[in-house]
Amino acid sequence: MSTEQDHLESIREMRNLMERSTRYLSLSGMAGVMVGFIALAGVAALLTLMGIPIGQPVSFIDLAASGGREASQIKERILIMAALVFTLSMIVEAVFAVRNARKMGLPLWDATARRLLTALLIPIVGGGIYCISLLQSGRLDDLAAASLMFYGLGLINAGKYAVPDVGRLGMAVFVTGLAASFFPLQAVYFWAFGFGILHIIYGISIHFKHQR
Amino acid sequence: MKGFITDFNKAFESRIRLGIMSILVVNESVDFATLKNQLQVTDGNMASHLSALEKLNYVEVRKQFIGRKPNTSYAVTAEGRQAFASHLDALEKLISRRDA
Numbered sequence: 001m002s003t004e005q006d007h008l009e010s011i012r013e014m015r016n017l018m019e020r021s022t023r024y025l026s027l028s029g030m031a032g033v034m035v036g037f038i039a040l041a042g043v044a045a046l047l048t049l050m051g052i053p054i055g056q057p058v059s060f061i062d063l064a065a066s067g068g069r070e071a072s073q074i075k076e077r078i079l080i081m082a083a084l085v086f087t088l089s090m091i092v093e094a095v096f097a098v099r100n101a102r103k104m105g106l107p108l109w110d111a112t113a114r115r116l117l118t119a120l121l122i123p124i125v126g127g128g129i130y131c132i133s134l135l136q137s138g139r140l141d142d143l144a145a146a147s148l149m150f151y152g153l154g155l156i157n158a159g160k161y162a163v164p165d166v167g168r169l170g171m172a173v174f175v176t177g178l179a180a181s182f183f184p185l186q187a188v189y190f191w192a193f194g195f196g197i198l199h200i201i202y203g204i205s206i207h208f209k210h211q212r
Numbered sequence: 213m214k215g216f217i218t219d220f221n222k223a224f225e226s227r228i229r230l231g232i233m234s235i236l237v238v239n240e241s242v243d244f245a246t247l248k249n250q251l252q253v254t255d256g257n258m259a260s261h262l263s264a265l266e267k268l269n270y271v272e273v274r275k276q277f278i279g280r281k282p283n284t285s286y287a288v289t290a291e292g293r294q295a296f297a298s299h300l301d302a303l304e305k306l307i308s309r310r311d312a
Contacts, residue, residue: 004306004307007303007306007307008307010227010230011303013227013230013231013234014230014231014234015234017231017234017235017250017251018234018235018237018238020250021234021235021238021239021242021246021250022238022239107249110246110249111239111242111243111246
């Protein structure tokens with residue numbers, strides 16, 4: 001085994017093994033795109049249900065304080081929308097990951113999947129709890145920024161165990177969250193951008209880069 | 213000049229051993245089944261390469277129970293990491309030499 005070709009070949013193989021054994025590669029681009037549309041639909045549904053024209057500045061705090069029939073339901077509606085978007089997104093991601101793993105002949109659940117999920121879930125679960133406290137204490141206009149920031153940090157953390165694009169998406173979502181915190185009346189549109197548009201862009205780029 | 217071929221570590225002449233080392237240097241510890249799946253080799257083959265590396269003190273074995281199932285995982289030792297790094301250096305020298 002000592003021709004140059006052999007050595008180059010074994011180096012390629014080693015690099016491949018290092019990559020495959022540390023990074024989870026079955027995430028799907030199509031799922032990212034669908035998650036983006038789910039988030040956009042969620043925001044549109046929430047605003048429509050409350051009779052707010054899309055594009056108009058929104059203060060959920062003022063709405064809740066305005067009294068009336070709608071006001072009492074605002075917290076519930078936000079919670080239901082968030083829970084629906086989150087659950088649907090997880091299902092879509094999982095279904096596509098199963099398909100992808102099968103197609104690429106990779107194990108669906110292994111050490112890399114476990115590490116990826118742990119890295120992602122620590123900031124996300126923490127963020128979820130924090131958002132519940134915001135919701136409970138009525139700081140409704142901080143929700144969008146907080147959920148964006150925690151989700152972004154989760155993705156940055158998870159980026160080490162997936163394709164590097166995940167980390168870059170995380171960075172973009174995190175910055176969007178920071179920006180949203182300065183514009184509470186527009187925060188819901190930052191949220192639509194961060195969870196909707198950015199996911200769609202990321203999904204398309206992943207799809208063409210890694211899955212042909 | 214010392215022949216760089218002599219820097220090649222005989223222990224790493226097999227592709228499978230190189231593969232095992234590659235996986236172990238980037239992971240804290242890896243269990244037997246995962247190694248076997250990643251490298252696509254049989255149990256017996258895997259075991260013999262692992263025990264060779266273990267004898268050289270390049271990898272260490274960690275046995276533990278997950279629930280009731282015994283689980284054997286492997287980790288690279290400091291010595292193994294060192295040996296693997298010098299092997300890669302030798303490879304690199306060889307290739308950059310041919311290119312020059």
